[in-house]
Amino acid sequence: MSRRALRTFYNLLALSLSGLATAIGLFFLAAILWTLIKNGIGGMSLRVFTEMTPPPGSAGGLLNAIYGSVVMTLIGILIGGPVGMLAGTYLAEYGRTSRLATVIRFVNDVLLSAPSIIIGLFVYELLVIRMGHFSAIAGAVALAIIAIPVTVRTTEDMLYLVPQGLKDASTAMGAYPWRTITSVIYPAARSGIVTGLLLAIARISGETAPLLFTALNNQFWSSNLGAPMANLPVVIFQFALSPYPNWQQLAWSGALLITLSILVLSVAARVVVSSLAQGGKR
Amino acid sequence: MSESTEPGQGDPRAPDTTAAAGAVAGAATRQDNGDVGVLRHLKPSGRVHVPASAEAGAGNAASQATVENPVFSCRGVSVFYGPKEALKSVTIDVGRRQVLAMIGPSGCGKSTFLRCLNRMNDTIAGARVTGTILLDGHNIQDPAQDAAQLRARIGMVFQKPNPFPKSIYDNVAYGPRIHGMTRSRAQLDDIVCTSLQRAGLWDEVKDRLTSPGTGLSGGQQQRLCIARTIAVQPEVILMDEPCSALDPVATARIEDLIDELRESYAIVIVTHSMQQAARVSQRTAYFHLGELIEVGETDRVFTNPRHRLTEDYITGRFG
Numbered sequence: 001m002s003r004r005a006l007r008t009f010y011n012l013l014a015l016s017l018s019g020l021a022t023a024i025g026l027f028f029l030a031a032i033l034w035t036l037i038k039n040g041i042g043g044m045s046l047r048v049f050t051e052m053t054p055p056p057g058s059a060g061g062l063l064n065a066i067y068g069s070v071v072m073t074l075i076g077i078l079i080g081g082p083v084g085m086l087a088g089t090y091l092a093e094y095g096r097t098s099r100l101a102t103v104i105r106f107v108n109d110v111l112l113s114a115p116s117i118i119i120g121l122f123v124y125e126l127l128v129i130r131m132g133h134f135s136a137i138a139g140a141v142a143l144a145i146i147a148i149p150v151t152v153r154t155t156e157d158m159l160y161l162v163p164q165g166l167k168d169a170s171t172a173m174g175a176y177p178w179r180t181i182t183s184v185i186y187p188a189a190r191s192g193i194v195t196g197l198l199l200a201i202a203r204i205s206g207e208t209a210p211l212l213f214t215a216l217n218n219q220f221w222s223s224n225l226g227a228p229m230a231n232l233p234v235v236i237f238q239f240a241l242s243p244y245p246n247w248q249q250l251a252w253s254g255a256l257l258i259t260l261s262i263l264v265l266s267v268a269a270r271v272v273v274s275s276l277a278q279g280g281k282r
Numbered sequence: 283m284s285e286s287t288e289p290g291q292g293d294p295r296a297p298d299t300t301a302a303a304g305a306v307a308g309a310a311t312r313q314d315n316g317d318v319g320v321l322r323h324l325k326p327s328g329r330v331h332v333p334a335s336a337e338a339g340a341g342n343a344a345s346q347a348t349v350e351n352p353v354f355s356c357r358g359v360s361v362f363y364g365p366k367e368a369l370k371s372v373t374i375d376v377g378r379r380q381v382l383a384m385i386g387p388s389g390c391g392k393s394t395f396l397r398c399l400n401r402m403n404d405t406i407a408g409a410r411v412t413g414t415i416l417l418d419g420h421n422i423q424d425p426a427q428d429a430a431q432l433r434a435r436i437g438m439v440f441q442k443p444n445p446f447p448k449s450i451y452d453n454v455a456y457g458p459r460i461h462g463m464t465r466s467r468a469q470l471d472d473i474v475c476t477s478l479q480r481a482g483l484w485d486e487v488k489d490r491l492t493s494p495g496t497g498l499s500g501g502q503q504q505r506l507c508i509a510r511t512i513a514v515q516p517e518v519i520l521m522d523e524p525c526s527a528l529d530p531v532a533t534a535r536i537e538d539l540i541d542e543l544r545e546s547y548a549i550v551i552v553t554h555s556m557q558q559a560a561r562v563s564q565r566t567a568y569f570h571l572g573e574l575i576e577v578g579e580t581d582r583v584f585t586n587p588r589h590r591l592t593e594d595y596i597t598g599r600f601g
Contacts, residue, residue, distance in 0.1 A: 097407055165444035169403060169507070173457045173514065174434030183460070188447050 033259070040219075040256030043249040048257070053203075053235060054218055056244040062223045062254050068229040072136055072215060073205045075142030078202075083144070084151025091152065092159035092182055106154075112149040118143050120210035128214055136229035138221075139215025144194040150203055154196025158189040176246050191273045198269035202262045208233035232258050313391050327473060346578035351566075353518055353548040359413035361394050361403060368394045370575045371413065374567060381540060381549045383563030383580065385556055387595065388568040392552045396520050400436040401429045418517070426593040434461055437511030437547075441523040443503035445495035445510070451479065453495040453506055454478060457514035473513055481509035483566065500533025508539060512547075519543065520555055521551040525558065537562050556596055560584050568592045 047061040054060025087104070095101025120142055129140040162185050170180040186193070213232050218230040232254050239251035306476040330382070338582070348355075352375035361369035369391040376382050376399075385393040394403070401422060403409040415422050422432050432456070439529040443479060445453050457463075464470040472493070478484040487498070495506050504524060525533040540549060541560045553559050559566050560580060567577035576583060576592045587593040 163444070165440060165442050166446060168402065168405070168440060169438075169444045169446065169510075170456075171430075172400060172402060172433055172436075172438035173460065173510070174430045174432070175456075175460050176430045179460050183456070184446055229307075 003140055013275065020117050036252070036256045036259055039252040040254075042235070043253035044256070048250070048253050052221055053230060053239075053250070054246065055219070056242070059246065060250070060255070062232065062250060063234065064218060065232045065235040065254065067161075067221070067223075068136065068215070068218070068231040068264045069205060069233070071223070071225075072140045072143055072211070072229065072231060073201060075137070075140035076147055076204050077197065077201050079140065080144035080147030080200065081151055084195065084200070085150070085155045085197075087187060088152045088155025088182060092156045095178060098219045108152050114152060115209075116146055116207050117209035117213075120213035123210065124213040131226070133233040134214060134216035134228040135226050136215050137155075137225045139211045139229065139231065140246065142210035142214045143207060145203050146207055147200040150198055152201040154199065155189075155193055157190030159185060159197060161192065162188045164267060195269045195273050198272070202265040202269075205265075206233060206258055206262060212237065303555060306586075331556060341366055346565075346582075347373050347574070350374045351378060352376055353418065354550075355414075355416040356395075356398075357414045357416075359395065359398055359411065359415055361391070361398060361404070362410040362412075364408045368572055369398070370572045374577055376548055376550055377565065378477050378548050379420055379546070380565065381544050381551060381563040382481070383566045384550065385554075385559050385566060385595070386567060386569035386575075388554075389571075389573040392567075392569045393522055394572075396522055396550060396552050399518070400433045400435075402438070404475060434514055435517050437509055437514070437516035437519040438518065439507050439521045439524045441498055443507055445498070445503050445506050447494065447496055449492045450478075450495045451491040451500070452507060454509050454513050456510060461514060461600050462499055463514065465600035472495045474514070477509040477513040478506075478542070480512055481505045482535065483509055495580045499532070501528050501535060503511070504528060505539065508536075508543075512543070516547065517548065521549065523552050523554060526554060533558070556584075568595060570595070 027061075047059065048061055048063075049061060049066065051059070051061030053062060087108070090273065091101050091105055091108075095104065103189055114185070122144040123138050127141060128134055132144070141202045164200070165183055166188060167180060170184045175183070211231050211239075215234070216228045217234045217238060218228045224227055236251045236254045237249035242248065242251075285562065320471050354376035356375070357373050358590055359369065359372045359373070360367060361370050365509065372391075372395055374382075386392050398411050398415060399417075399422075401411075403411055411423065413423075417432070417435070421427070446456060448456070449560075451474055454477050455470055458470055458473050459587045464473060475484065478487060479600045483502060486502060486508075494502065498506060504527075508519075528536065540551065543549060544564075551559075551562065552582065563580045564576065566580040566583040568583065568587075568589070570591050576587060577588045578588075587596060593599075
């Protein structure tokens with residue numbers, strides 16, 4: 001075989017291998033989506049959004065679980081978002097290459113990839129045991145702890161993208177660093193930071209393990225943050241493992257619902273980015 | 283212009299600074315003999331070593347580094363980036379209401395020196411500045427001197443136009459706002475209008491003050507940056523190659539503007555264009571490999587350079 005034919009062969013080989021890998025990845029993604037839609041769409045009705053989780057054998061919906069998921073995700077991001085943003089700001093604008101910043105960055109990366117069940121156990125130890133019972137607030141704290149490293153990382157990365165020239169211009173005007181950050185850097189990095197927050201919401205809204213140890217579940221409507229609260233992931237977990245067909249159907253519907261919400265959030269994040277990016281250029 | 287090496291009257295300077303100034307003046311004298319090697323009188327530790335002949339150099343008419351009643355009075359200023367000495371014991375004054383041009387090949391330390399004057403080197407990790415820099419007789423290197431307060435008195439225009447991603451109005455109003463200079467909206471309107479007029483941009487933008495500053499052309503953006511700078515009424519304006527990203531027409535406008543601003547401000551401009559230095563400045567300083575080789579009246583430096591390195595550079599023989 002000539003050298004040229006050999007090169008063409010290698011190129012073709014690499015192309016087919018990477019194409020195959022992509023196809024395998026996409027196949028499973030499509031299969032999951034297809035299974036979810038096929039099994040979940042049948043159970044989708046107004047009841048899902050208006051009625052509480054039912055006892056085995058009777059009709060019902062997922063209202064308390066949807067409400068609980070929204071509440072805990074919101075509280076989680078309200079705690080984790082600001083903490084993560086400020087920590088990311090510290091790393092990008094104040095700490096930079098200092099030893100402390102390097103250590104924080106490393107620890108944050110470890111936290112980012114820590115199994116979420118560990119975080120659930122940590123909050124169980126921290127809050128649930130001390131309070132003596134499961135509670136929504138413990139669930140929210142667990143979600144916040146998961147949201148923090150994601151927000152830290154995205155905020156830091158986005159702040160690095162702000163041109164040094166802008167920061168220098170503000171500094172040379174005699175602005176103190178905090179003024180430069182709030183008046184120049186945050187507005188310039190706005191779309192990126194918002195995307196990071198949306199992605200953090202998407203990440204925590206599907207977490208199951210940390211809620212299993214903290215908020216647990218509630219068969220009934222509850223808006224008491226000090227009490228156990230229903231939420232979609234744990235309801236899906238329990239209902240899917242149950243032998244009752246109506247519970248299993250609700251689990252499929254809930255799984256489809258959560259997947260679609262995350263899809264909507266991700267699309268929203270992209271739309272926000274592009275619209276804000278255009279707004280900045282206009 | 284004074285030929286004296288004595289700094290501005292009544293400067294509360296420490297005695298060792300005088301010695302450092304003498305040392306540099308002495309070095310400058312020898313430098314005129316073409317012997318660059320002897321200039322390395324700074325030890326790696328950064329401490330100024332005063333040679334025995336230092337006093338002999340003081341008062342020598344050969345040095346034109348100093349002026350009477352300077353805005354900035356720099357003595358033995360060195361800058362280190364980590365162990366690397368980027369600027370080697372520079373002694374120079376900046377006069378009032380005149381333009382000082384700094385020329386020299388890339389990496390010669392002229393921008394580094396410019397950034398010393400408003401302590402922008404503070405923002406670079408590992409950068410260290412030694413020596414004395416007096417602004418109106420006060421040492422700006424003093425740790426008690428707040429860098430942000432200092433920078434409010436010294437404007438800076440950068441190589442690349444860098445308007446904030448805000449409206450034209452908000453760009454100019456940025457400085458007055460952060461320094462709390464105005465009490466009413468009318469007062470702020472007035473400052474914005476005056477600054478844009480002085481920067482020669484008013485007529486082009488008066489109907490679209492609320493549109494983003496980033497939507498202007500490169501030359502307009504740079505004039506917007508100048509308007510933003512003069513809105514806080516600084517004492518000095520530092521310009522770091524302000525025209526290198528602009529076309530010749532926009533460059534000519536900025537140069538005219540520099541000429542007008544000179545009536546109110548001291549201006550220090552770093553430029554890669556010798557023609558520009560000759561056109562806009564009254565004094566010119568030539569830097570080479572981190573050292574100040576020669577400084578004097580612009581006409582004199584360009585027509586009758588005293589140092590061979592300067593001559594090589596301005597005649598284009600520099601390799």
